[in-house]
Amino acid sequence: MSMGKFKKYLSVVAVLAAVALVVTGCGASTTGGGTTGGTAPVSITIGIGAPITQGATALGLGMERGAKLAIADMNKSPEAKAAGITFTSTTGDDQGDPKTGVNVANQFASNPNLVGVMGHLNSGVSIPSSAVYSRANIVMVSPASTNPQLTLQGLKNVFRVCTIDSVQGPAAADRATGDLGKKAVFIVDDSTPYGTGLADEFGKEFTAKGGKVLGREKTGDKDTDFKALVTKIKATNPDLVYYGGVYNAGALLSKQLKDGGVKVPMMGGDGLYDGQYIKLAGAANAEGDFATSVGLPLAQLPAGEKFTTEFKAAYPNDEIAAYDAYSYDAATVIMKGVLAAAGKVTAAKVTSPEGRAAVIAAVAATNYEGITGAIAFDANGDTTNKAITLYVVKGGVWIPYVK
Amino acid sequence: MALSTLIQQMVNGVTLGGMYALIALGYTLVYGIMLMINFAHSEMFMAGAYVGLFTLTGLTNPKLVGSGAVAFLTKNGIGLVLLFTIVFLVAGIAVGLLGVVIERTAYRPLRNAPRLAPLISAIGVSIFLQNAVLLWVDSKALPFPQVFPVIDLKIYGNASISTLQIFILVSVVLILIVLDTFVGKTRIGKAMRATSQDRDAAGLMGVNINTVIALAFFIGPALGAVAGIFNGMYYGTVNWNMGFLPGIKSFTAAVIGGIGNLRGAMLGGFVLGIIESLAAGFLSTGYKDVVAFVILILVLIFRPGGLLGESVVEKV
Numbered sequence: 001m002s003m004g005k006f007k008k009y010l011s012v013v014a015v016l017a018a019v020a021l022v023v024t025g026c027g028a029s030t031t032g033g034g035t036t037g038g039t040a041p042v043s044i045t046i047g048i049g050a051p052i053t054q055g056a057t058a059l060g061l062g063m064e065r066g067a068k069l070a071i072a073d074m075n076k077s078p079e080a081k082a083a084g085i086t087f088t089s090t091t092g093d094d095q096g097d098p099k100t101g102v103n104v105a106n107q108f109a110s111n112p113n114l115v116g117v118m119g120h121l122n123s124g125v126s127i128p129s130s131a132v133y134s135r136a137n138i139v140m141v142s143p144a145s146t147n148p149q150l151t152l153q154g155l156k157n158v159f160r161v162c163t164i165d166s167v168q169g170p171a172a173a174d175r176a177t178g179d180l181g182k183k184a185v186f187i188v189d190d191s192t193p194y195g196t197g198l199a200d201e202f203g204k205e206f207t208a209k210g211g212k213v214l215g216r217e218k219t220g221d222k223d224t225d226f227k228a229l230v231t232k233i234k235a236t237n238p239d240l241v242y243y244g245g246v247y248n249a250g251a252l253l254s255k256q257l258k259d260g261g262v263k264v265p266m267m268g269g270d271g272l273y274d275g276q277y278i279k280l281a282g283a284a285n286a287e288g289d290f291a292t293s294v295g296l297p298l299a300q301l302p303a304g305e306k307f308t309t310e311f312k313a314a315y316p317n318d319e320i321a322a323y324d325a326y327s328y329d330a331a332t333v334i335m336k337g338v339l340a341a342a343g344k345v346t347a348a349k350v351t352s353p354e355g356r357a358a359v360i361a362a363v364a365a366t367n368y369e370g371i372t373g374a375i376a377f378d379a380n381g382d383t384t385n386k387a388i389t390l391y392v393v394k395g396g397v398w399i400p401y402v403k
Numbered sequence: 404m405a406l407s408t409l410i411q412q413m414v415n416g417v418t419l420g421g422m423y424a425l426i427a428l429g430y431t432l433v434y435g436i437m438l439m440i441n442f443a444h445s446e447m448f449m450a451g452a453y454v455g456l457f458t459l460t461g462l463t464n465p466k467l468v469g470s471g472a473v474a475f476l477t478k479n480g481i482g483l484v485l486l487f488t489i490v491f492l493v494a495g496i497a498v499g500l501l502g503v504v505i506e507r508t509a510y511r512p513l514r515n516a517p518r519l520a521p522l523i524s525a526i527g528v529s530i531f532l533q534n535a536v537l538l539w540v541d542s543k544a545l546p547f548p549q550v551f552p553v554i555d556l557k558i559y560g561n562a563s564i565s566t567l568q569i570f571i572l573v574s575v576v577l578i579l580i581v582l583d584t585f586v587g588k589t590r591i592g593k594a595m596r597a598t599s600q601d602r603d604a605a606g607l608m609g610v611n612i613n614t615v616i617a618l619a620f621f622i623g624p625a626l627g628a629v630a631g632i633f634n635g636m637y638y639g640t641v642n643w644n645m646g647f648l649p650g651i652k653s654f655t656a657a658v659i660g661g662i663g664n665l666r667g668a669m670l671g672g673f674v675l676g677i678i679e680s681l682a683a684g685f686l687s688t689g690y691k692d693v694v695a696f697v698i699l700i701l702v703l704i705f706r707p708g709g710l711l712g713e714s715v716v717e718k719v
Contacts, residue, residue, distance in 0.1 A: 053542045054644065061542075191689070218689035222648060224638045227415040228683035228691070234561070235408050248544060248642075255639050261555065261563070279546050280640050 041086040042347040044338055046071060046331055047108040047138075048091040049119025049129065055096020056246045058276040059321050060121055063143060064091055066327030067118045069314055074335045083342045085350070087335055090114070094125050096221075096246075101125035102132060109136035113351055115359050116141065116334035118327060122246075123147030123194040130158045137356035139363050141333050143326035146270065146294065147197045151380040157360050159381040161330050161372065162294040162323075163388055165194070168269055169201025171388040172242075172292040176267060177209040179390075179403045180290070182240040184212045186233045188253065190221040190245030198269045199244030206242075214238050219253075221245060226253045230260035239264050246271035251280035258285040265289050273322045273391055273398060283396035290401065291391050293322055295372045297400050303371045329370035337363035407560030412684040413677065414558075418568045418637070420676020421575035425630035426653035427660065427668035428582065429623030435599040435663040436619045439521045443505060443528040444627055445650025447498050451628025452641040453536060454494040456547055462486055463550060477550055486550070494632055495625040502624030503617050511616075536643040544642035547635035571633050578626065579669050586665060595619065599663070652679075655695070659702050661712020670710055674698075 048067045051060035071087045074080050080087065090111065092104030101120055108114050109132055116139045120126045126145035133140045134155045142150065142160040146168055151158055176182045185206055189199035196218075203213050214236040217229055230253075233241060241257060243250050243266055254266045254277075267290040278286040298304035298320065307328065311320055341358035342350050349355045367376050373385045392401040426448055433441045463486075465473050475482040509528050513521045551570070555563040586592040597605040598615045606612045634649065635641045652675060660671025675695055682694035702710060 053537055057542045188688075217687060222644075224634075224640075224645070224648070225419055225679075226688075227419070228412055228680040229688050231408060231411045231415060232684050232688075234411075235405065252638055252640060259553070259565070261561075276543060280544055282546065282549065282639060 041081075041084045042342075042350065043086050043088055043113055044350060045111060045114040046087055046089050046334055047104075047111070047114050047117040047119065048089050048327075048331075049094050049101065049104050049108070049117055049125075050091070050121050051096035051125075052091065052093035053095060055094075056121060056248060056271065056274075058247070058274050059144065059271075059323055060094075060096070062318075062321030062324040063119065063121060063327040065311075065315055065318060066143070066324035067331040069311065069324075070328040070331035070335070072314075073310075074332065079339055080335070083339050084347045085338065085342055087338075088113075092119075094120050094122075094129075096122050096125065098122075098124050098128050101129045105129035105132035109133065109138060114138065115338060115351055115356055116363075118143065118331045118334060120145060121323070122192065123150055123197070124192045126150050127153070127193065130155055133157055137353060137360070139334060139337060139356075139360045141330040141363065143330040144270070144323045145194070147193045149193065149197070151382050155381075156364075159333070159363055159366075159377050159383075161326050161333065161370070161375055161383050161385075162270075163386050164382055165198045165201050165269070167386050168292055168294065168388050169198050170205035172267065172269065172290075172390070173202050173205035173209060173211070175292070175390045175401075176240060176242075176290075177206060177211050179401075180240070182211065184214050184236075184238045185240045185242050186214045186236055186238040187216045187242045187244070188229065188233075189216075189218055189243070190223075190249055191218045192221050192245065194269075194271065195221070195244035195246070197244070198271075199242065202242050202244065219245075219249065221249055223249055224252055226256045227260065229253075230256050230262060233257065234260060234262050238262075241266045243268040243272070247274050247277035247280065251277045251286070254281040254289055255285045267291065270294055270322055275319055275321075275398070278393055278396055278398070283393075286393045287396070289393045291398065292388050293391060294388060295326070295385065296387050297389055297391075298325060298371075300400075301371065301373060303369075307371045325371045329372050329375060332370060333363055333366050333368065333375060334359075336366065336368060340365075405560065407562040408684065410559050410562040412680045414562065414564050414568060415684075416677035416680030417673060418571055418676070419680060420656075420673035421572055422630050422633055422637075422649065422672075423653045423656045423676050424669045424672025425575055425578065425626050425633070426649055427657040427672045428579075428665060429627045430654050430657040431660070431662055431665060431668040432619050432623045434657070435665075436595065436602075436616060437510070437521075439510070439518065440525070440654070441623070442522065442525040442650075443509075443532065444623065445646030445653075446529050446532040447502060447624035447627035447646075448631040448634070448649060449536065449641070449643065449646035450501060450532065451494045451498045451624075451631030452547075452635040452645060453540065453631075454497045454628065455490050455632035456545060456635055456641055458490045458493045459486075459550060460548060462489065463548065483550075483552070491629055491632060494628045498628035498631075499621040499625035502620040506617060506620035510620075511613075533643055533646075540643065542643070544640045547639050547641055549636075549639065551636055567636060571637065574629070574633075578629070582622070582626075583665060591615075591618065652695070655699050659699055659709055661709025664709065664711045667709050667711035674710075 050063040094101035094104045121144045123145040126142050134157050139157050146165045148164045148166045187199050187203050189195040250272045265288045270293040272291040273293040337359045340362035344358050345355045376384045390401040391398045429444045476486040509524045510521050554566045557563050594610045594615050656671035656675040657668045660667030679691045683691040
């Protein structure tokens with residue numbers, strides 16, 4: 001080997017070594033805990049699957065915040081210490097994209113210490129990912145995926161703590177035709193399973209309640225130009241525009257509607273319910289827009305105030321987004337399942353096949369008073385808590401709508 | 404469908420098409436001279452929107468420039484002209500220089516490499532720039548403040564055109580005329596055309612090839628930056644992957660018009676914008692991309708060189 005070649009070889013080795021260091025550095029993020037009875041605590045990993053860099057990142061980052069807060073709380077609890085288990089988390093950035101979501105799911109599945117996943121946000125991501133988790137015996141609890149299909153696949157490991165679109169869509173239509181007195185709606189969706197499903201459910205109930213659907217259009221979830229659509233909507237003269245989709249594109253549609261002279265409110269589902277929606281649309285354009293979201297407002301929940309205080313202490317620079325509390329509950333449900341399973345098969349065996357089956361069984365039997373209310377699952381894995389709240393933008397913020 | 408709706412859709416389409424045309428010019432300018440597709444061009448559009456946004460928020464921040472200056476810049480007619488002149492100049496020059504730096508570091512070392520190499524390098528630059536903004540600025544979309552006074556003017560029936568749309572259209576047309584004259588009538592423009600016809604021969608005739616290429620990599624990204632600011636002003640948000648869709652569409656526009664041909668890129672941009680708006684308005688929003696790309700396929704089948712492109716016989 002010549003000297004030059006040797007130098008090249010050396011530099012390759014050095015780079016590989018550096019990469020290896022970084023990788024192991026990332027992997028070793030175990031939070032230290034006390035030891036019980038002389039044995040080191042067993043480390044169990046919870047996967048957080050959410051859009052972090054792309055897609056509905058305001059909601060996704062909130063999911064990560066909520067889950068991490070739950071894990072920190074659980075690690076401090078006497079139950080976890082008694083069981084000899086320390087929880088750690090690993091975040092997978094699904095970018096709100098089904099393909100990336102499945103990659104994340106496969107990464108999670110290859111982690112031997114990972115027994116549960118708190119995620120994902122988008123139904124379009126949750127549905128294909130859930131199949132991967134099912135094969136790996138990983139329990140999945142989604143805080144936010146509302147498309148009914150997710151839990152109708154016959155998978156035993158899939159649960160969610162949020163209400164589904166076949167409840168949310170009709171509830172929105174009932175309020176629109178009832179309290180809001182709307183008679184003619186133009187419906188737009190973003191062509192994702194979430195947006196399409198929600199818009200379908202809304203349209204069915206709106207017609208059933210005697211309202212008229214003036215038109216139905218499909219757009220893309222990454223579209224920015226809605227001017228042509230706005231012109232079309234304007235010609236039909238609706239008194240409400242319903243949008244099934246997420247705030248990124250939804251806010252642009254709301255702005256362009258008002259810019260284009262369609263001065264009627266826009267309404268949508270939980271995907272719009274975020275402060276980012278008002279910021280992007282502009283407060284003046286978003287004023288009077290409606291969104292339904294799952295569950296009751298935090299202020300009306302017994303544990304809401306405690307959660308808000310704790311959240312502010314942990315994340316002084318962030319606002320609570322739609323799913324922070326749901327993610328807290330989803331992560332807690334998984335961890336409680338792990339602790340229950342540890343009681344049956346011992347902490348060391350939670351990651352074994354029988355341990356994983358015990359975790360899934362324990363989560364299915366959940367009966368727990370969470371931040372967002374009482375949590376229990378029906379036979380499909382859907383939450384029994386079916387509350388839906390209507391919010392309206394007033395003075396540049398989302399507030400619960402009062403007639 | 405009422406006539407006023409048709410007129411409104413044409414206004415929408417022409418504005419959208421103007422922005423496509425500006426971006427398409429960047430693709431076609433670089434392709435004409437380098438015979439490479441600069442896939443990082445969509446990021447020039449994105450970078451322009453961000454630089455424009457930061458300049459605009461900086462100049463309208465009372466803490467930085469004083470409340471008197473802000474009032475002058477945003478409320479006074481002359482102030483507004485001054486404000487937007489600065490915003491467009493700063494973004495155009497900054498992104499133009501970024502383009503030159505990218506050419507110098509990522510493309511020039513590969514100038515004599517196989518043609519696939521600079522293409523891959525361009526994709527790398529594109530991913531690098533997207534992630535740089537993602538990590539250093541924000542992963543969330545940022546609102547673009549509405550400083551420009553938007554007033555709707557009725558033109559026919561219910562159809563209206565806003566002052567912003569007029570501003571975008573007039574600017575685009577002016578830029579197109581200036582660029583066309585620059586390339587067609589000036590000495591350096593002649594050097595650019597010569598380089599595009601035969602780079603080696605132009606070099607032998609005393610044309611400084613490096614200057615010409617650097618100039619193409621300054622003008623293209625600067626125009627992309629201007630389009631980025633228009634996009635921010637028109638739609639009200641910027642985000643780190645905003646360049647992707649307009650980038651693909653404008654590249655399509657450049658191909659429809661005949662890639663390498665400046666007037667073709669302009670024509671292609673307007674054609675694509677109008678077709679999209681009409682398809683969305685008269686068929687369905689879901690079909691607008693289908694119609695746009697069917698037109699692309701038809702153009703490629705019946706006029707492979709594009710609408711204004713010449714079919715070049717492959718030299719043996």
